[in-house]
Amino acid sequence: MVVQIDTTTICGTDLHILKGDVPSVEQGRILGHEAVGTVVAVGSAVRNLAVDDRVIVPAITSCGRCAACKRAMPSHCASTGGIGWIFGHLVDGTQAEYTRVPFAETSVHKVPEGVTDEQVLFLTDILPTGYEVGVRNGRVKPGDVVVVVGAGPVGLAAIQTAGLAGAATVVAVDLADSRLEHARRFGADEVINSADPDAEQRIAALTDGGLGADVAIEAVGIPQTFDLCTRVVRPGGVVANIGVHGAPTTLHLEDLWIKNVTITTGLVDGTTVPMLMKLVQSGKVAGELFGTHEFGLGEMLSAYDTFANAGANNALKVVIRR
Ligand SMILES: NC(=O)c1ccc[n+]([C@@H]2O[C@H](COP(=O)([O-])OP(=O)(O)OC[C@H]3O[C@@H](n4cnc5c(N)ncnc54)[C@H](O)[C@@H]3O)[C@@H](O)[C@H]2O)c1
Ligand SMILES: [Zn+2]
Ligand SMILES: [Zn+2]
Incomplete structure (x- = not known):
C-alpha cells in the first residue's frame, strides 16, 4: 500500500539515528515512524482498505501471522526480521510525501470521522508506549x-x-x-x-x-x-x-x-492502539496535547532544530504537515 503523508512528527529515536547510535540504519534512509495519511494505492493482499481511506501508520509493523504477532507481540514480528519497528529504520519512513507500507492490512488503523490528525498522530508511538x-x-x-x-x-x-x-x-x-x-x-x-x-x-x-x-x-x-x-x-x-x-x-x-x-521491561507493540483510538474519539484521551509546534514538510530542518532543542523551545512534539 502507498500512503500520502498528511501529518508526521519526529521521535527522540530519530535524533539517536542522526547521532549514529542506531547502526542498522543505512545512509540515506528516509526517517520517521509516526504518521497520519491518505491511502493512494493498494496492493493485491489488501482487502479491507481502499484508496482515500484515512489511516494512521504506526511505528510497529505487524504481519499478523508469525508466532510473535499471534502472541500480540508484533514488536518482534518474524516477517520483518524479528523487529516490528521498520519505518525509518530498515525501510524508508514517514517524513516524506509518500510512504510505501508493507503488511498494511494488519498494521495500519483507519481514522474515524470527525477526529483531527493531531488527535491521532501520537497514537502511532508515544501514547501506546506510555500505556x-x-x-x-x-x-x-x-x-x-x-x-x-x-x-x-x-x-x-x-x-x-x-x-x-x-x-x-x-x-x-x-x-x-x-x-x-x-x-x-x-x-x-x-x-x-x-x-x-x-x-x-x-x-x-x-x-x-x-x-x-x-x-x-x-x-x-x-x-x-x-x-x-x-x-x-x-x-x-x-x-x-x-x-x-x-x-x-x-x-x-x-x-x-x-x-x-x-x-x-518492554518494547511498544501498539496492540492497544484501537482501544486508545476509541478513547481519543470520545474525548477521554486528549492526544493533541503533545503537539506544541507546527511546520510544513518543506521546513523539516527547522522542525528538527526545534525538536532537538526541546528544552530551550519548551517543545514536546512537533506536528509536520504537507
Ligand atoms: N520502551 C519503548 O518501547 C520506548 C519507546 C519510545 C521511547 N522510549 C524511551 O523512553 C524514554 C523517554 O522518551 P522521551 O521521548 O519522553 O524522552 P525525553 O528525552 O524527551 O524526556 C526525558 C525526560 O527525562 C527528564 N530527565 C532527564 N534526567 C532526569 C533525571 N535525572 N531525573 C528526572 N528526570 C530526568 C528530562 O528532563 C526529560 O523531560 C527514552 O529513553 C526513550 O528512548 C522507549
Ligand atoms: Zn519513536
Ligand atoms: Zn509478524
Whole structure:
C-alpha cells in the first residue's frame, strides 16, 4: 500500500539515528515512524482498505501471522526480521510525501470521522508506549499511587493514561520545571523536581504511611532514574521500565530481594492502539496535547532544530504537515 503523508512528527529515536547510535540504519534512509495519511494505492493482499481511506501508520509493523504477532507481540514480528519497528529504520519512513507500507492490512488503523490528525498522530508511538510499557506492564490498579520519573513525551503519555487504569494519585518527577508544568496539563496530581534534596521524602509522603509508590514508571533511560524507581516503590510494588538504556545499570538486589518487587521491561507493540483510538474519539484521551509546534514538510530542518532543542523551545512534539 502507498500512503500520502498528511501529518508526521519526529521521535527522540530519530535524533539517536542522526547521532549514529542506531547502526542498522543505512545512509540515506528516509526517517520517521509516526504518521497520519491518505491511502493512494493498494496492493493485491489488501482487502479491507481502499484508496482515500484515512489511516494512521504506526511505528510497529505487524504481519499478523508469525508466532510473535499471534502472541500480540508484533514488536518482534518474524516477517520483518524479528523487529516490528521498520519505518525509518530498515525501510524508508514517514517524513516524506509518500510512504510505501508493507503488511498494511494488519498494521495500519483507519481514522474515524470527525477526529483531527493531531488527535491521532501520537497514537502511532508515544501514547501506546506510555500505556503498554508503563501503565499496563506496571499493572496500575484503581487507587494506586503511580510515580512517573521523566516527563518527556513518553512519560507524559504514561501520566495521561494512568488514570484509565484508575490511579488515584499520579506523581510526575523531572529535573526540568517546564516539563513538570506540562505534566500538570497531562493530569499529574503532584509534581516533584528530582533535583530537590527532599524529593524522595516528598514522594514517600504521598504514599500510605510512607510505604512507597504502588507503581514506579521509568521514562528517562539512565541508571539514576531507574535506581530512583527501585527506591520509591513499595514492597510488593512494580517498577515498569520504559526508558531505552544505553549503559548498564546496577540492579541493587541486595536491597530489592526482600521487597517483593516486580520489574518489567518492554518494547511498544501498539496492540492497544484501537482501544486508545476509541478513547481519543470520545474525548477521554486528549492526544493533541503533545503537539506544541507546527511546520510544513518543506521546513523539516527547522522542525528538527526545534525538536532537538526541546528544552530551550519548551517543545514536546512537533506536528509536520504537507
Ligand atoms: N520502551 C519503548 O518501547 C520506548 C519507546 C519510545 C521511547 N522510549 C524511551 O523512553 C524514554 C523517554 O522518551 P522521551 O521521548 O519522553 O524522552 P525525553 O528525552 O524527551 O524526556 C526525558 C525526560 O527525562 C527528564 N530527565 C532527564 N534526567 C532526569 C533525571 N535525572 N531525573 C528526572 N528526570 C530526568 C528530562 O528532563 C526529560 O523531560 C527514552 O529513553 C526513550 O528512548 C522507549
Ligand atoms: Zn519513536
Ligand atoms: Zn509478524
